[in-house]
Amino acid sequence: MADYKIQFCENNFSFGTDKIIxxxxxxxxxxxxIEIVSCLGFCDDCSTSPFALINGEIVQADTPEELFEEIKSYIL
Known part of the structure; x- marks a missing residue:
């Protein structure tokens, strides 16, 4: 089993989160x-900014690049 499960919502790809994968x-x-899900159920967050779930905890940022850095900080 992986140490970290990172989930991305397909609907959030319009914010560039697909590049983060x-x-x-x-x-x-x-x-x-890494898991891509059709909907993670965080529609308010999904409609406003790039986000991912790491082990069930939401991580958000203003840009995909910032989200990548947030994810790295979380798992490294």
């Missing part, structure tokens, strides 16, 4: 599981 796969060596 590739960045995580290329740059993070930690044991992570």
């Amino acid at each position: 590739e960045m995580l796969e290329n740059e993070i060596d930690n044991d992570i599981e």
Whole structure:
């Protein structure tokens, strides 16, 4: 089982979160599981900014690049 489960909502890809998945796969060596879900049920957050769930905890930022850095800080 992975140390970190990172979930992304397909509906949030319009904020560029789809690019973060590739960045995580290329740059993070930690044991992570990445899951893309059609809806995570955080529609208010999903409609306003890039976000992801890490082990069930929401992580948000203003840009995809900032979200990537937030995720790195969380798991490294």
